[in-house]
Structures are given as C-alpha cells and as structure tokens.
Amino acid sequence: MEDHFAALREAALRTSRSVPTITAWGRQLATVFTTGGRLLACGNGGSAAEAQHLTGELVGRFRAERRPLSAIALHADTSATTAIVNDYGNHEVFARQVRAHGRPGDVLVCLSTSGSSHNVVAAAKAAHELGVTTWALTGPAPNPLAALCDDAVTVEAPSVATVQEMHLALVHALCEELDKALGVAA
Numbered sequence: 001m002e003d004h005f006a007a008l009r010e011a012a013l014r015t016s017r018s019v020p021t022i023t024a025w026g027r028q029l030a031t032v033f034t035t036g037g038r039l040l041a042c043g044n045g046g047s048a049a050e051a052q053h054l055t056g057e058l059v060g061r062f063r064a065e066r067r068p069l070s071a072i073a074l075h076a077d078t079s080a081t082t083a084i085v086n087d088y089g090n091h092e093v094f095a096r097q098v099r100a101h102g103r104p105g106d107v108l109v110c111l112s113t114s115g116s117s118h119n120v121v122a123a124a125k126a127a128h129e130l131g132v133t134t135w136a137l138t139g140p141a142p143n144p145l146a147a148l149c150d151d152a153v154t155v156e157a158p159s160v161a162t163v164q165e166m167h168l169a170l171v172h173a174l175c176e177e178l179d180k181a182l183g184v185a186a
Contacts, residue, residue: 004161011157011166018153022170025135025151026177032107032133033182038070040101040132042094042123043111046164048075050111050137054171062175066184072101074123094123104131112136113163115143115154124148137170139163 029039039058041051051073058071074097075081084096098108108127112120115138124134124145136145136152139160146152155166 004159007158007162008165011155011162012169014156015153015166015170018170019173021151021153022173023177025174026179027181028133029107029174029178030181032105033069033178035105037103037106038072038101039107039109040072040074040098040127041109041111042074042097042120044075044117044120046160047111047113047117047120047137047167048073050164050167050171051109052076053168054109054174057171057175058178062172062179064179064184066179066182072097074098074101091118091122093119095119095126098123098126098132099130102127102130102132105133107133107135110134110136110145110149111138111167112143112145113139113160113167115139115141115145117145121145121148137167 041054043051055071055073058069074094081093084093088096110120110124121144127134134149136149138146138152138154140156141154146154153170155163157163
C-alpha cells in the first residue's frame, strides 16, 4: 500500500506541470458551452467510468449550482453501443457516435490509460474530420492518441490504477477551471 501512495504522490507532482493546459481547457470549454456547443467523452473500462464521471459533473454540477451543460459519455447509451458493435465492430463504437453527435466547435475528450485504444483513436480521427476539438488524457507518452489529439495531458505513472486516479483528479481540476471561467462561485 505504501508503494501505491508513493507512486500516486510522484505522479501528482509530475502531472502538476499540466495546470496551464487544464486552465486553458476550462476557459475554452466555457466558450464552447456559452456558444451552444457540447462535450463528448469516450474511453474503455476505467476510462469509460472517468468519461462518465466528467459528463455527470457537467450535466449535474461540480461544486456550485449552475445551468446544466451539454455533455455525452459515448459509451453510456447501451442500445446504440451494442448495435454499433454488432453492425460495425468495436473499432467504430465511438467514431460513429462522434459523427452523429459532434458538430464543429464541440470538444471530444478521449481517455485511455494506454493511449492506444483503437476505438478511442478512431473517435479522435472522426472528430478531426468534423472540426471537433480533441483533447486526450492518457498514460505515459509517447502514444498514438496523445500524438493525434489537438492537445493532451499524459500521466507518467507505473500502473494503470495510478493513471486512472490521476485522470479523476484532472477531471475535477477541469470542472473547477470551467466553473471559474463561467463565473460560478464555489
């Protein structure tokens, strides 16, 4: 257990370099929402849970009351997800939904601890075709997803668990910066 907390502490120190990026994302996201845009999020497994956590904080609230913000976790519609996997294959599960829901100026947040999940990379490619901004939260760089996205925060950590824990901290930091940019008092 001590090793786990030591790894988390080290990852947090390294990841704190991304504060300017998360601040910029929060400001950009505030503009997206105030101009009628939306956020899409995708990931597999634990990354799907983090994607859904992010969208839950936006549609609900983070700390203080504000209007609900348009945010969709692409894995959460089980009927669409299973139909797409059945008809088109797993590699299209998120990309097809990006094509359905994404509009120029929207943001797609891609979460992947490996940074190489084929269906998440395909979603980022589909987003680029539509003019949707792509941001990645991944594990250690270099990786294909971080290289493909418009911007990325990579977490240098020895285990998937530590990467996922840092992704949750980054999700909360993004929500805090977004609310600050929207003028929402905490």
